[in-house]
Amino acid sequence: MTVESTAARKPRRSSGTKRAAGAASARKTAAATAQPHDAEPQLVQLLTPEGERVEVDSHPEVAEFAAFVADVTTEDLRGLYRDMVLTRRFDGEATALQRQGELGLWASLLGQEAAQIGSGRALRDDDYVFPTYREHGVAWCRGVDPTNLLGMFRGVNHGGWDPNTNNFHLYTIVIGSQTLHATGYAMGVAKDGADSAVIAYFGDGASSQGDVMEAFNFSAVYNSPVVFFCQNNQWAISEPTERQMRVPLYQRAQGFGFPGIRVDGNDVLACLAVTRWALDRARRGEGPALIEAFTYRMGAHTTSDDPTKYRADEETAAWEAKDPILRLKAHLLASGGADEAFFEELEAESEALGKRVREVVRAMPDPDTMAIFENVYADGHALVDEERAQFAAYLASFEPAEEGH
Amino acid sequence: MAVEKMSIAKALNESLRKAMDTDPKVLIMGEDVGKLGGVFRITDGLQKDFGEERVIDTPLAESGIVGTAIGLALRGYRPVVEIQFDGFVFPAYDQIVTQLAKMHARALGKIKLPVVVRIPYGGAIGAVEHHSESPETLFAHVAGLKVVSPSNASDAYWMLQQAILSDDPVIFFEPKRRYWDKGEVDTDAIPGELHKARVVREGADLTLAAYGPMVKVCLEAAAAAAEEGKSVEVLDLRSMSPIDFDGIQASVEKTRRLVVVHEAPVFLGTGSEIAARITERCFYHLEAPVLRVGGFHAPYPPARLEDEYLPGLDRVLDAVDRSLAF
Numbered sequence: 134m135t136v137e138s139t140a141a142r143k144p145r146r147s148s149g150t151k152r153a154a155g156a157a158s159a160r161k162t163a164a165a166t167a168q169p170h171d172a173e174p175q176l177v178q179l180l181t182p183e184g185e186r187v188e189v190d191s192h193p194e195v196a197e198f199a200a201f202v203a204d205v206t207t208e209d210l211r212g213l214y215r216d217m218v219l220t221r222r223f224d225g226e227a228t229a230l231q232r233q234g235e236l237g238l239w240a241s242l243l244g245q246e247a248a249q250i251g252s253g254r255a256l257r258d259d260d261y262v263f264p265t266y267r268e269h270g271v272a273w274c275r276g277v278d279p280t281n282l283l284g285m286f287r288g289v290n291h292g293g294w295d296p297n298t299n300n301f302h303l304y305t306i307v308i309g310s311q312t313l314h315a316t317g318y319a320m321g322v323a324k325d326g327a328d329s330a331v332i333a334y335f336g337d338g339a340s341s342q343g344d345v346m347e348a349f350n351f352s353a354v355y356n357s358p359v360v361f362f363c364q365n366n367q368w369a370i371s372e373p374t375e376r377q378m379r380v381p382l383y384q385r386a387q388g389f390g391f392p393g394i395r396v397d398g399n400d401v402l403a404c405l406a407v408t409r410w411a412l413d414r415a416r417r418g419e420g421p422a423l424i425e426a427f428t429y430r431m432g433a434h435t436t437s438d439d440p441t442k443y444r445a446d447e448e449t450a451a452w453e454a455k456d457p458i459l460r461l462k463a464h465l466l467a468s469g470g471a472d473e474a475f476f477e478e479l480e481a482e483s484e485a486l487g488k489r490v491r492e493v494v495r496a497m498p499d500p501d502t503m504a505i506f507e508n509v510y511a512d513g514h515a516l517v518d519e520e521r522a523q524f525a526a527y528l529a530s531f532e533p534a535e536e537g538h
Numbered sequence: 539m540a541v542e543k544m545s546i547a548k549a550l551n552e553s554l555r556k557a558m559d560t561d562p563k564v565l566i567m568g569e570d571v572g573k574l575g576g577v578f579r580i581t582d583g584l585q586k587d588f589g590e591e592r593v594i595d596t597p598l599a600e601s602g603i604v605g606t607a608i609g610l611a612l613r614g615y616r617p618v619v620e621i622q623f624d625g626f627v628f629p630a631y632d633q634i635v636t637q638l639a640k641m642h643a644r645a646l647g648k649i650k651l652p653v654v655v656r657i658p659y660g661g662a663i664g665a666v667e668h669h670s671e672s673p674e675t676l677f678a679h680v681a682g683l684k685v686v687s688p689s690n691a692s693d694a695y696w697m698l699q700q701a702i703l704s705d706d707p708v709i710f711f712e713p714k715r716r717y718w719d720k721g722e723v724d725t726d727a728i729p730g731e732l733h734k735a736r737v738v739r740e741g742a743d744l745t746l747a748a749y750g751p752m753v754k755v756c757l758e759a760a761a762a763a764a765e766e767g768k769s770v771e772v773l774d775l776r777s778m779s780p781i782d783f784d785g786i787q788a789s790v791e792k793t794r795r796l797v798v799v800h801e802a803p804v805f806l807g808t809g810s811e812i813a814a815r816i817t818e819r820c821f822y823h824l825e826a827p828v829l830r831v832g833g834f835h836a837p838y839p840p841a842r843l844e845d846e847y848l849p850g851l852d853r854v855l856d857a858v859d860r861s862l863a864f
Contacts (some may be wrong), residue, residue, distance in 0.1 A: 263609075291640070295648035302612070303644050307636045313602055314637070317609020324591060325613070344633075347602030354597055508647035509681050511705035515733065515780040517681070 176427050177407055178397040182455045184463025198406040201413075205402065207470040213254060213401050214461045214471070215479055217246040220270040221458060222483040223279045226490045227269075227286070231436045235494050236286045240267045244399075244431030247457030248364045250274060251404025252332065252426070255412055259300065259329040261322075263315035266304040267364075268334050275301040279486075280493040289500050309335055309342035312361065316348045319359035319415075330415040331359045332408075338369025340385070341377050349389040349423070358415035360408065361386075361423045364398060366430035371443035386423035398428025399457040429455070502528065540726035546688070547717040549695040550580045552725070554618065557702045558588050564702060565610060567594045567603055568620030568656075577622055578658055578717055600630035607653050608637055616652045618702060624659040624711075625668025631676075638707045639682030650705040654698070658714040659687075660751045660801050661848050664841040671838050672802035677709045678779040685779040686732060687711040689753035691721035693776060696729035704732070713751035733777040735785035741771030744795035744861055747786055747812065749775040752799045752849065759854040770858060778808050786812060787819050794825040795864075797857045799849055804832040826864035831857045 177198050179187050189196045224242050231239040242249060249270025256262065256274065264271055272282055277299050284290040285304065292303035305311040315333030322329055339345055340363060352359045365382055367374055374382075386393030392414075396407045404426055411422035429452035433440050440449075465471040506521040544552065557564045566581055566588075572595040575582030585593035596603050600621060607617035621627045627634075634655065641651050661670035678685045684706050688694040694712070701708035730736065738753065739760050746756040753774045760770035773789050775781065790796050796816055798809035809830035816828050831849045839847045 290646065291644040293644075293646055296612070296645060297649065303641070305637075307632065310605065310633065310637050313605025313633065314609040314612065316602075317606030317611075318613045319609070320606060321610045321613025321615050324615070343629075344601055344605060347597070347599040347605065350597055350599065351602050351606050508643045508645075510684070511642055511647070511650045514684070514706075515782070515784075519783075 176395045176397045177403050178400050179402040179406060180397075180400045180460055180464055182399070182460055184460050184465075184467055186464070198403065198410055201406040201409040202402055205405070207465075207468070210402075210461065210465060211471050211475060213250055213405070214458070214465060215482075216250040216254065216270070216273060217401065217458050217461065218479055218483055219486055220246050220250065220273050222487055223273070223490060224269055226487045227283060228432070228436065230283075230491065230494055231286070236283060236436075237288050238286050238435050238437060240286075240435045241430075241432040242267050242269050244429045244452065244457070245364055245366060245426075246270055247401035247460075248362075248398040248404050248426035248428050251401040251406075252334075252362050252408040252424070255405050255408035256332065257329065257412075259327070260412065261300045261302070261315075261318055261329065261331045263302045263311040263318070263331065263333045264304055265308075265311065265334050265336060265339070266306055267336075268304070271334065272299075272301055275299040277301050280490055280497075283490070283494050284497065287494060287497055289497055309339035309344040309348075311335070312339070312345050312348035313351070315359050315361075316352045316355075316357055319352065319357035319421075320355050322358055323355070323418075328416045329358070330412045331357075332362055332412070333359060334362050334364065336369065337363065337365040337367065337374050337377050337382060338372065339363075340382055341369075349386070349391075349421070352421040353389045353391050356418070356420040358418070359421045360411040360415055361421060362408065363423065363425045364428055365425050366398075366428050368430055368434065368440070368444065370434040370438055371440075373444075381425070383423055383425035386421075391421045391423065393423040393425065395425045395427055398426030399455045399460065401457055401461055428457075541722055541724045543720050543722050544691055545718050545720050546691050546694045546713070547578060547580055549691040549721075549723050550698055550712065551582055551584070552723070553695045553698040554581060554584060555587070556725075557618070557699050558584065558592060561616060561702075562592075563615045565592050565594060565615050565617045566620070567596055567607055567610075567617055569596055569598055569603075569622050571595060571620050576620055578714065580656070580658075580712070580717075581620065600626055600628075601633050604630040604633040604638060604653070604655065608633065608641070608651060611651050611653050612649060616654075616702060618654040618656060621655060621657045623665075623669045624657055624671040624673055627655075627657055627673065630655075634677070634683070634707075634709070635680050639680045642706070643682060651707050652702070652705050653707045654701045654704075654710050655707070656698075656710045656712060658717075659711045660713050660715055661838065661844045662715040662751070664844075666841070667838065670841075670844065672711075672800065672833065674709070674711050674778050674800075675802055675807050678781075678808065683707055683709055683779060684733070684777070685709045685711065686777045687713060687750035688776065689713065689716065689748075689750055689774050691719070692723045692727075693774075695723045695725065696727070697732055697776065700729060700732040711750060715751050716754065719754070733780050733782060735773050735775045735777070735782035737771060737789065738774045739770070739772040741793060742769040743793055744768070744797065744858055745771045745773055745786070745789040745793045746797050746799060746854065746858070747773040747775055747789075748799040749778065749808075751801060755849065755851060755854060756799055759851055759858065762851060762855060763858055768858065768862065775808075781808070781812065781815075783812075783815050783819065786816055790816055790820045791823050794823050795861045796824070796828045797831060797854070797861055798828065799831045799854055799857075800833075801848055802833055803835050804830045805835045807832055826861040829857045829861050
C-alpha cells in the first residue's frame with residue numbers, strides 16, 4: 134500500500150488542544166528535513182495517485198473530510214472527470230491558438246484541473262468567485278462560456294464578461310489584489326445576513342504579497358465568510374516555493390486565527406471535500422479558512438516563459454505520475470464507474486469543444502476603435518468626451534470626400 | 539433652519555450623516571473613524587448613531603481598506619473610506635489605480651464602483667513628514683478616477699454627498715488646514731454640478747485659479763491687489779478630474795490673464811495641464827503666458843520651512859505682477 138507515504142493527516146487546526154497536537158506534529162516534520170516545504174506534504178487525500186480510494190477505516194484522520202463527499206455518486210465522479218477533461222482540452226486548444234498567433238498570451242492550467250474542478254464544484258450558485266487569471270476550470274464550473282475567457286488574451290478586451298451573471302469576477306492580473314476584493318465582498322455578504330460564501334483564488338507566489346496578508350487579517354478580524362484557495366503549483370514563473378516562504382503555506386492561517394489545511398491538489402475528490410468543509414464553516418458564520426492545494430503547474434507560467442530553463446525534467450516527470458485526470462480515470466475503470474463508451478463519447482465532446490473554441494477565437498472581431506472611450510466612467514467625464522470627439526473628427530478626416538468635391 | 543454657519547469639518551460630518559440617513563448602503567471605513575471619530579473628528583458621533591456595522595474601524599492597512607471597499611462596492615454597498623493623511627495613501631495606491639479606477643471599464647460597464655476615498659491633504663498645520671502633501675495630480679492622471687476638493691463649508695457639505703452619489707470612484711481631497719474655517723451652509727439648496735468651477739470673486743484684469751486650501755489665499759491676494767487698483771477674478775476649480783476648462787476659458791477670455799495656484803509641486807502639476815490647455819484654447823486672447831505658483835520639486839519640507847514652501851500671499855501677488863507686466 135502506497136498510501137502511507139502520502140497519507141492524509143489531520144490538518145493543523147486553530148482551536149484548543151488540536152492546535153497543540155498539530156504544532157507538535159509540524160515540528161517533527163520540520164526536524165526531519167532542512168526545508169519544511171520540501172517535506173513530503175501532509176495533505177488530505179481521498180484518491181491515491183493509483184486511483185484507489187483512501188480507506189477511512191485505515192486513515193480515520195480523513196473521516197471528517199470524507200464525510201463531505203459521502204454523497205458523491207459514480208455519476209458525479211464521471212461528471213468531475215468530464216469537467217477535468219474538457220477543461221484540459223480547452224486549455225490545450227488555447228495554448229495551441231497562442232502558438233498559432235491567435236492569442237497574445239495564455240496562462241495554462243495544465244496539471245491544476247483537480248484543484249479547480251474540485252473546488253469549483255463545491256460552490257453554490259449564490260457563492261461568489263474571485264479568480265486570478267488562470268482559473269479556467271473554475272470558470273467552467275461557474276458556467277462561464279470558456280470562449281469568453283479568451284478575449285483578454287486575444288487583446289480585444291480586459292475581461293469583458295459581466296461578473297454578476299455567473300458570480301465569477303473578472304480575472305485579476307495584479308497578483309493577490311483580488312483576495313481583498315473577495316474579503317470585502319464577503320464582509321458585504323455577512324452584512325446582508327446571507328448564507329452564501331466567497332472564494333478567493335491565488336497562487337503560491339501571491340502569498341508573498343502584502344495584499345494577501347491584509348486579506349487574511351481583515352477576514353479574520355471581521356470573521357468574514359471567505360475561503361482562501363491557494364493553488365500551490367510550486368513555481369511562481371521561475372521562482373520555486375523556497376523563494377516564497379520558509380514555512381508551509383497552510384500553516385500561515387494559524388497566525389491570523391483561522392484554520393489552514395493542505396490538500397492533495399491533484400485529487401479532485403479531496404479538493405471537493407475540503408472546499409465543501411471550508412464553505413460550510415463560512416456559511417455557519419465561523420469565518421475564513423485557508424486551503425492550500427498542493428499541486429503542480431505542468432506547463433509554463435504563461436506561453437512567454439520556458440520552464441526547461443528553470444526546472445528539472447525529473448521533477449516534472451514525478452508530478453506527471455500524479456496526474457489528476459489519469460488518477461480519476463484509473464479509479465473509474467477499476468471500479469467499473471465508466472465504460473469505454475463513456476470515454477469515447479467524452480472524446481467526441483472534447484473534439485467538438487476544441488473545434489468551437491478555434492472557430493470562435495478566429496471569428497472574434499477587433500473592438501470598435503471608439504471603444505477606447507467607452508466605460509471609462511459610469512457618469513461620464515468632460516475630458517473623455519472631448520478626446521472622443523477630437524479623435525472621431527481625426528478619423529473622419531481620412532474618409533474619402535464625396536464625389537464632386 | 540436651512541442655512542447654518544458651520545466649519546468645513548462640521549459640514550463634512552453633517553454631509554456624511556445625511557448620506558448615511560438617506561441610503562443604508564452607505565458605509566464609512568477607516569482607521570479610528572469609530573469611537574474617536576477620526577483624527578480630525580470628521581466622523582465624530584457617526585458610529586454611535588449608525589453602529590459598528592456601518593462605521594467600521596479597520597486594521598491599519600490602507601491597501602486593505604481600499605481593497606475591501608472595492609469588494610463591498612461589488613456587493614452593492616457605497617463605501618466612503620478615510621485615509622488618515624495624504625502621505626499614507628500610497629500603500630493603497632495600487633488598489634486605487636490598478637483596481638478601483640479600471641474595473642468598470644474592464645467589465646465593459648457591467649459593474650460600478652461607487653467608492654469615495656476621503657483624504658485630508660495639504661500643509662500649514664505644522665505636522666511631521668507625510669502629513670502635509672498634495673498628491674492630487676497623481677490621481678487626476680489616472681483615467682477612471684474623479685478628483686475633487688472643496689474650499690468652503692457649503693461645498694464640503696454638498697460635494698461630499700455628490701461624490702457619494704456618483705457611480706464612479708471619487709478621490710475626495712479635504713483641505714485640512716481649512717477644516718476649522720466657518721461658512722454658511724444651506725442644507726436645502728440645490729447644489730451646483732460637482733465638476734463645475736465657480737467664480738468666487740469677479741474681476742477684470744487677471745484670473746487666479748485655485749482649489750482647496752489655496753482659494754482663500756487667492757481671495758486674500760485679490761483683495762490686496764484691489765487696494766492697488768488691480769481687478770483680480772478668483773476661480774475655485776473644485777474639481778481636478780475632470781477640470782472645467784470651459785469655465786476657465788470663459789474667465790480667461792474676459793480677463794486675458796491666468797495664474798494657477800496650488801500647494802502641490804508646480805512640475806507636471808494641475809497648473810501645467812491648465813496652462814497647456816488654456817494656451818491652446820485661448821491663444822489669441824492671452825496677454826501673458828499662463829503662470830503657475832505652487833510647491834517646489836523637493837520633498838515637502840520640515841514644518842519650520844513650510845511657510846517658505848507653500849504659496850502665500852506674496853508669491854501669489856508676485857505672479858499677478860509678473861503677468862500684468864507682460
